[in-house]
Amino acid sequence: MSTKRPELRLKASAPIFAALGDETRLRLVIFLSAAGPSSTATLTANVDVTRQAVAKHLRVMKEAGLVSSVYQGRDSVWQIEPSQLEEAQRCIELISSRWDQALDRLRAMVEQE
Amino acid sequence: MSTKRPELRLKASAPIFAALGDETRLRLVIFLSAAGPSSTATLTANVDVTRQAVAKHLRVMKEAGLVSSVYQGRDSVWQIEPSQLEEAQRCIELISSRWDQALDRLRAMVEQE
DNA sequence: GCAACTGACAACCATTTGGTTGCACGTGGA
DNA sequence: TCCACGTGCAACCAAATGGTTGTCAGTTGC
Numbered sequence: 001m002s003t004k005r006p007e008l009r010l011k012a013s014a015p016i017f018a019a020l021g022d023e024t025r026l027r028l029v030i031f032l033s034a035a036g037p038s039s040t041a042t043l044t045a046n047v048d049v050t051r052q053a054v055a056k057h058l059r060v061m062k063e064a065g066l067v068s069s070v071y072q073g074r075d076s077v078w079q080i081e082p083s084q085l086e087e088a089q090r091c092i093e094l095i096s097s098r099w100d101q102a103l104d105r106l107r108a109m110v111e112q113e
Numbered sequence: 114m115s116t117k118r119p120e121l122r123l124k125a126s127a128p129i130f131a132a133l134g135d136e137t138r139l140r141l142v143i144f145l146s147a148a149g150p151s152s153t154a155t156l157t158a159n160v161d162v163t164r165q166a167v168a169k170h171l172r173v174m175k176e177a178g179l180v181s182s183v184y185q186g187r188d189s190v191w192q193i194e195p196s197q198l199e200e201a202q203r204c205i206e207l208i209s210s211r212w213d214q215a216l217d218r219l220r221a222m223v224e225q226e
Numbered sequence: 227g228c229a230a231c232t233g234a235c236a237a238c239c240a241t242t243t244g245g246t247t248g249c250a251c252g253t254g255g256a
Numbered sequence: 257t258c259c260a261c262g263t264g265c266a267a268c269c270a271a272a273t274g275g276t277t278g279t280c281a282g283t284t285g286c
Contacts, residue, residue: 010139018134022274023127030123033208036215041232053275055233060273074232074283080212089205092133092198095146099193102149135244154262166245168264173243187253187262 013091016084019064024049025057032067032080039075126204129197132177137162138170145180145193152188 020026024047031046032038040058044051058078061067065084069076133139137160144159145151153171157164171191174180178197182189 010143011136014134014136014139016134017130017139021127021129021131021134023124024274026123026127026130029208030211032215033211034215036212036219039232049274050276051233052235052277055235056274071233076233080208082209082212085205085209089202089209092202092205095142095193096195096198098143098146099149099195102146106149137244152262162244163246164263165247165265169244184263189263 009087010091010094013087015064016066016088017091019061019066020088022057024053025061028054028057029061029066029080032078037077037079039072039077041075043078123204123207126201128177129179129201130204132174132179133201135170137166138174141167141170142174142179142193145191150190150192152185152190154188156191 020029027047028043031043035042040051040055043058044054047054058067058069062069065081067078068081069078071077133142140160141156144156148155153164153168156171157167160167171180171182175182178194180191181194182191184190
């Protein structure tokens with residue numbers, strides 16, 4: 001089976017969560033999700049940090065695969081990469097479902113005694 | 114409507130993502146999800162850092178509301194708090210859905226021209 | 227062509243973070 | 257009762273992080 005070792009996928013998931021785990025970055029993603037593809041300058045206008053700080057955050061998210069960029073003339077346009085969001089979602093679902101199963105087992109053991 | 118200002122909820126979501134955004138912590142959550150409620154010592158036996166480091170991570174996750182602990186004799190037993198996982202999930206879903214809408218709008222604009 | 231705009235890169239700084247060791251305290255079993 | 261075990265707290269440290277300012281290079285428009 002291809003999902004034999006969930007650990008490996010989850011290990012890869014940590015950077016995605018980390019990328020979402022900063023308030024400024026989360027705000028950038030929110031803005032991107034509402035406004036669609038946007039340039040660094042546009043994004044900078046919507047948060048209260050410098051252009052350079054925004055660029056750093058975008059790079060972090062790009063490395064996590066959360067966003068991608070294309071050049072349009074002199075400005076780079078950023079957009080969300082939904083596949084990594086789905087990956088994070090799957091990860092959470094896996095944890096939740098396994099947790100439910102674990103509690104069921106626990107309950108069964110208690111009843112058995 | 115009660116969901117008027119998603120920004121506020123999303124601001125609160127950042128710590129949850131941050132709590133999941135560390136490999137050791139993610140591993141702890143994975144273990145908890147598979148094994149059910151576990152003591153600090155049991156958790157320590159399943160990662161390769163010291164007990165104190167594990168305790169720190171658990172505290173971080175507790176403050177994010179991801180896990181909770183109860184005392185059972187001399188050891189504290191930890192378990193997952195599913196509500197915060199759901200919160201994170203809702204957050205991701207919101208981003209995804211808004212992103213889809215944004216792309217639809219963009220597509221409509223392009224077609225209109 | 228030149229000034230204004232946009233972005234990349236580098237240096238630097240303060241704070242946070244992930245980890246360690248050491249110590250003290252409470253609990254439980256022999 | 258006493259010793260081993262499990263936990264919490266504090267001090268400490270190196271590395272990463274989030275932010276800044278400054279400088280340089282490529283685009284755009286007047």
